Amino acid sequence: MDKWLRSTWFIRILSLFLAILMWASVSSDNTSNPESSFLNGNSTDKEIVENVPVDIRLDSEELVVSGVPQVANVTLEGPTSQVAPVALQQNFSLYVELNELGAGTHEVPIQHSGISSQIQVTTEPETVEVTVERRISQSFQPSVEFLNESELGEEWEVGEPEIEPSSVEVIGAASVLSQVAVVKSMVNLEGVDSSIEARETPVKVYDEEGNELNVIVDPSTVSIDIPVARSQKDVPVTFQAEGEIAEGASVTSITSDVEQVTIYGPQEVLGDINQISGVEVETDGLSETTKKQVEIELPEGVSDVEPETAEVQIEITND
Template identity: 35%
Template sequence: MDKWFKSKNFVRIISLAFAILLYVVVSLDLSDSQSGNDSRIPSNESSDIETIEDFPIGIRINEDKYVVSGVPEHATVQLQGSQGVLVPTVRQKNFDVFVDLEGLNPGEHTVEVEYSNIPNDLEVFVEPKEVNVVIKERASEKFSVDVDFINTDKLGEGFELGSTEVEPERVTITSSKDVIDRIAIVKVFVDVAGLEQSIESREVPVKVYDSQGNELNVKNIEPENVTVSAKLLNPSKTVPVAVPTTGDLPDGYSLSSIKANTDEVEVFATSAVLEGIKEVSTEEIDLSDLTKSTTIKTKLSLPDGARVPKTEEIEVKIDLERAKTIKNVSIEVEKLEDGQDISFVKPDDAKTSVTAIGTEESISKLTAEDIQLLVNAEGLGEGEHQVPLTIKGPDNITFKAEMEQVTIEIT
């Protein structure tokens, strides 16, 4: 053995063998770094390491014919090498990370995440290394957009939504054919809680659902948002005011009139509520304790959802009448011809009772002297006659005699 090491030829052969071995190792290392997807964990050699999070993953496929699912949006890229190469590469990010699906048929595939345009001097590790993708045929179709207003019960009392406009009325959805076939509803949601004025061109996102109401994850909607305009209405109509009463007036009193100080009011409510309103009433007025004409204030009794702005109370005027009977009012005769004499058959004393109906003030002072009972004898010949009884008295009082006609005898 010592003789071999002392031999120059042996030493030359050994040196040549080590040189060949070193060349082979270096050549294999360079070959791996140029392969386009070096997923080795960076070595612990003295060099710098940079990690780029959320680097976008591209998809290489004919997008006019196919749609792809399963490809994550981002990858994590780790680069290792000298600062002179590493720093500008990380700063400029002029490289690509992608999955190449060209030439693959529709269906499920497991493909590598590749990269390009990264200097060969850098070691590269990409996560994820592989992804499972699904390739499907692309389809496009136009759909009408419906509007769903939410929280309509939180609109102001009496307000409702009127005409609605959507711009554009139809959107184009592009996805796989099986997803397009599942689409049943395309709509937007507009929240109207607390709305105080009409909606003018509010932008809202488009949502897509299947026939079961499940939202579909459709990404390619053109446009993704539409604008919605809607009129906020406050319908109203004018109706008469009624004054209901309860209870009976005390004995001797009757109701002459009862009337609100306004004949009609404008009621605001939704169209559905207004349709059932023919009139509005005040709160019931109790007559049982009234003994004189008066004016009272009361509130309107409105249906649910209806309102009369600026009219919290209205005045109601109540006019009462009192009945008073005056007995033994004398009956007088007028237009009796010369030479004739008259006597009363019924009533034989030429007197009867009169009932007067009027206000408390007018009735309280009324006496028999204020009332005149008359029979007209003009043109009557000799004999017995039945003639009507005429009553005269103050204009603001209504009179009714106990007898509407009397029997007289002319001689």
């Protein structure tokens, strides 16, 4: 044995045998251990990227398309070193190519760009049914819908709105325009305490069921003026003496520069008031002509009056 250990050839043969054993061991581990395959760059991966936008490739401005989903899901399969960065960065795009198609209904695939050929790509859905139609336009007069009108309070009145421009062009497919039921702008009246002037408001288009239609509106906004004011009414006012005047004196007249006042309140209340009569003027103990400031009392249901006071002249004569 000592003689073999001293032999150069014996040591070389033994080293070769040990090297073969080690190679066989490592090869076996690589076959059974996926992590070893990953380290060697031979692993595969599968990733699902959801809600990827789908573009429409159509150069003609005379055509309009319906049926293309806004987003699709993408499954990526291939080498981990390729799939992982693509799934993470999402630096690719999905599209449907429609430039070679004419008017009508077509089944077209969802295609992709920006993904390596080493990656297998599957989209969900894989194909879509699209309808290509001629683009048409039609004029409509937009209306105005008031939101939160009840928040104004009972004494406020909203007048007839004025819209500029008075008509807009609705552009889209003929099949979609045939569904147009309402073209309107919505104005929120919550917190409004004065007239609305030149408010820019988007124009929306709806079908009979209240679904917003996918069309182009030109112009997309309109300018709206809406008169908003408190309900008011001008009524005459009269005055009467209240109290015992001095002995031997008498009230011949009570006059004022204020002959009528403006009252504010709910319209149904104002409709029943035609005058404010008998505003009391204190004359107790007076013996000569006198001027006084008199407060004008509010009739029931009235929220305000202008002016709130009036100067009166009490004409008194003595026997």
